[in-house]
Amino acid sequence: MDIYIKQAVLHQFTPDDTELVLSNQLLAITPKIEEYLRKKIERVYSDEAKTGFLANNSPFFEHAKGDLLEGSVQIAQLWKEEFVLSENQKTNDLLFVSYEKNGLEHFAFLRIALRESLVHIADNSESPLMLTQNNLPSAGSAPDEAIIINLQSGKYHLIEKRIKYNGAFLNYFSDNLLQEKPTISAKKSIQAVEKTAQKIADNFQQGDFQFQSKVKSAIFHHLEEDGELSPEKLANDLFDQNLTARLSFVDQLKDVVPETIRFDEIDTSRQLKKFENQKLSLSNGIELIVPNNIYQDAESVEFIQNDNGTYSILIKNIEDIKNQ
Template sequence: MLDLYLKKIIVHQFSPDDTEIIFADKSLTLTPKLDEYFRKKLSKVFTTDAKRGHFDPENGFLANLDGNLMESSRKIAQLWKEEFVISEGQKTNDLVFIQFDKEGLEYFAFLRLALKEGLAHILGDAEQPLKLIQNNLPSAAQTPDEALVINRQTNQYYLIEKRIKHNGSFANYFSENLLKVHPEQSVKKSINLLEKTAQKVADDFNKDDFNFQSKMKSAIFKNLEEDQELSPETLANQLFDDNLTARLTFVDQLKETIPQPISVADVDYSHQSKKLENQKLSLSNGIELIVPNQIYQDAESVEFIQNANGTYSILIKNVADIQNK
């Protein structure tokens, strides 16, 4: 979990019954359990799921952050309600506002947490000890339903948002209407787009086989771990090193959606990296192999041989011990 120092938390509540906000009149008393809960919630925002960007200094939303968290939270909660109230299927939501420090810098956070019903065991009622309890907070491990975190020094923001449905259509009301910004797509979505585009280009140039898939996973994993960024140009050179036309095609198809290298230095990308650290091969004879990237690329450890009849043989070398798990 990230090293975060929570300084102040204020929780207002939105009720769908009368579409009004029940405003708190003071901040929470921070207990160790509450501190841990909200630090875990904030940690979920600094991940590859978040959209990122920088507020323009003249952005109107920033004017609501005046240094007084209570006043700011009330104004923002009201602005949020005016945009959210048109959505269908509304639920009771806690609107959580947090002032905290990360690596010595001050941050502001606004989290929307949809509350849930849940069964609880109530002692003292022998006939009906299990009761349905309203307004339960989601678990600490869950990503907030929506979240905005702003670095108060740089105005960089991290955004988790959900589209709302209104009159049969969906809209990113949070970024478009409330914040009036155009964030970058999330790292997770960008990686998926890189993979799909690479596969399409490889298929167009008759290169999309298991060797290419493995090469792509290895290249993305290496760039994440060593450079902490993903550049379409760098990946093009690594994936299509023997075909200039394929390299140019790959870059051209990504120039609008990923115009700049994707930096991951400020987010937790361990989940994405873990998915890429091993090559998982499923063979036609039912055998499945999991091979770490560093071994997969080592000819002294594993060798893939294409036979004259078009089939493959896999030679695993220099194995010191075998265990049955």
């Protein structure tokens, strides 16, 4: 991923007095800080991000498109007004970043909750371990919340956490700060595909382990071949012999996932890894991990249903066996 960090601003929110500690200057970007910011931004392009497009007249978008220092102060203040309602508050660093991705201007807002950590004080022999505050998490971890915006198209990727207020959980970032209804994340969309497919299969008495394996194989195939998941194509694969089931699957899935699940700018490797193998747990304690291409090959694996209702699994043409 080609990301070039241009400018950054760091503000801080402290829960003790629910105030912002605002910076009046840009952050000096050293190589280590550049690497930290870049890795944090890369983690936002994930299957857990919600997506959408901001209108040109969106107040949040207007602040993001302007001067980074001035816009960061305005957004931080708007954010605080919404976040201060949260019942579980911690000290947070608010990082605002101007960067280029593949030559296009982007804006990022990263909320990072600070941690307590033990450090070793070398010159203190009696108490060498000391608890320190305001420690940033590692670069490889995802931000607690974040939004990144393509300043040309207005497309955004959003990772948000609900806050608890008066016993209710609120999507304060998208509902109040952005005033947007983003599409659900690719990860949750795929979970909806699995849940809906299983529900339809159960209604038509098809919901056995072989159908569950069929769902995984179909998801893996379409991700690998198309880089997206179409409800209609999945329906054709999963319920090819039953028109009513196909129509029911598409209709019910669109209540949750109204459009094709696309992975634009999102790395599909996590989902491909999740679905690349069939993992079977047998009643006798045996567990099998079978790659999809072998699972679907009758010359390699055969599932036999016996007259008494039990199953037998025949694994064929094994050239070598190693004990690991």
